[in-house]
Every structure is written in structure tokens, then in C-alpha cells.
Amino acid sequence: MTLLKSLVAAALLSTTLAASALAGEATVGDIAVRDAWTRATPPNAMAGGGFLIITNKGAADDKLVAASAPVTERTELHEMAVIDGVMKMREMEGGIPVPAGATVELKPGGLHVMFMDIKQPLKEGETLPITLTFEKAGTVTVDMPIAKIGAKEMNHDMHGGHGGHGTKKPSN
Template sequence: MPILRRSLLALACLAPLPAFTPLALAHNDAVTIGDIQVTEPWSRAAGANGTGAGFLTIRNAGTQPDRLLSAASPVARSVELHTHMRDGEVMRMRQAEGGIPIPPGATVTLRPGGFHVMLIGLTQPLAAGSDVPLTLRFERAGETQVMLHVGAAGARGPAHH
């Protein structure tokens, strides 16, 4: 029996590790709350006392509309939801009055040049490679927190870990 036990132990040591590891958990960018799933939260590097921006993708898997009402972060004195609008030949940033609608079955991407989260009056720099907490409040789904992964100052999309 001891030989069989040793053989089984040796075989178990050769088995692949499960995908559920602390490293996998640390970089899981998907957060689900109710029918809402938030993925790919990211930001660009920015200096303290300046302004930063947060970007992410929101999917509403439900049959009812929802709305991103507000956001908050401990690294900014205030946080606002913004969009870009064309004013003649000029693109201007405007606060998204009433929040950002998330229709049922739709995916809304907050990205440069469109809807985004403004982090105003940064209390610390957004350093490339760091993560910044951002709390999102939805009309129906409630509140959840994501971590914005900070990329380079000129990043055009999320840096994948």
C-alpha cells in the first residue's frame, strides 16, 4: 500500500494547477452587480493636483434599463461623469446631466472622446502601473467598486495585465 500511496501523491504533484489562483484573482477586471457587468477599468497617468480620467465598459444583461448615476474615488476631490459634444467645429467636454444611460441588453464603453469619468483635483499622482479605486453608483444595480489600472500618460486603451 505505501508504494501505491506514493505513486498517487507523485501523480497529484504532476497535475496542472487550477486556474483559480491568487494571481488570477488579482487581475480579474470583471465586476458584476445585478444585471450590470463592468470590465476593463483603466486610466492614464496624471500628476497630483491635476485632473485624471477613468474609462471602462458597462454591459447591461438585464431586461430593464439602468443608469450610471455617479462615481467617487479617494484620490480625487470630486468625480464627475462627462461626455464630449460637438459645438460647431469644436468638441467640448460636458458633464453628463442625469448620468449615463445603460439600455437593456446594451454595452456602453466609457472611452477617450466619449463618455468618461473625470477625476478632478487629484490628491495623489496616478502613476503608470498602479491601481486606483473607483466606486460606481447605478440607479437599479446599486454600488460597486472597480480598480482603474493606470497606463502611460498617452495610453489609448487599457493595458492588459
């Protein structure tokens, strides 16, 4: 009986470790982050964007209040929106709300993480660890796979994620 329990425990542990190793996914408290990715940058680029999907599985509202990455001097939370017929980008100084039971998508052309004053280029095929801080849930680090320059979406099947999320291959 002890051998059976050990085998079951080992199987559960390996499944847990495999799931936690998936690039672009992490959980902290009631917050689940998935499909995280960023784009490669040209050699002298000073900025880049990060994208992900946040789901609040809890009964209380939360808020993404900060982000950081080791290759940037500063990281900001931004929104792109059409204001008076002009596309403008602005910092979300109070953070990005994540209502209870809701999913918020950070994507190109909308809400996103902005990497400012990049110290080195982001290279396609590598990953960028990013630390996200939520007002209530706390802090979590997620590895963002780096897609090609100009990608519109990330193909997570190529970077350790799993299919079935409706993700597409990057556009040309």
C-alpha cells in the first residue's frame, strides 16, 4: 500500500511540475494568468509591449497595479484607445482593474504592459520573465515567450503552452 501511495504522489508531483513549467501561465491567489507573450525588438529599440490574459476566479475585485522585467529600466501598464478620432497610448496610473469573475485581455492595440528603456533586445524564441503585482492577490512571475518582431498574436503551441485557447500563429 505504501508503494502505491508513493507512486500516486510521484505522478501528482510530476503533473504539477509540468503544469507549472508551461511558459506564459501562472497563478496567484484567485488570479490566473495565461497566454503571456511579447514581441522581439530590433537592436536599438527602447520599448516593447507585453500581452496576456488575466482571469479573476474570486468573489472580490482585484487590480494589476505593477509589472517589472529584468531587461527594462521601468515597466508601465498602458492602454491604447481612440480619443477624438486619434489613437493614443496612455499609462494606466491607477492600474488595470480585474473585476471578480471576469477575464481581462492585454493585447496589441488595447491594454498592455509597456517595457520602457530596454537594456538589451528581446530575441525571438527566448522568454522574458515578468513579475506582476496585484493589489489583493499578490505577486507572481510568468515567463513570456518572445514572438517575432511585429507579431499580432502568439502561437503558444510552439512555446510550451497548450492548444485549444483559440490562439493563432503570428501574422506576417
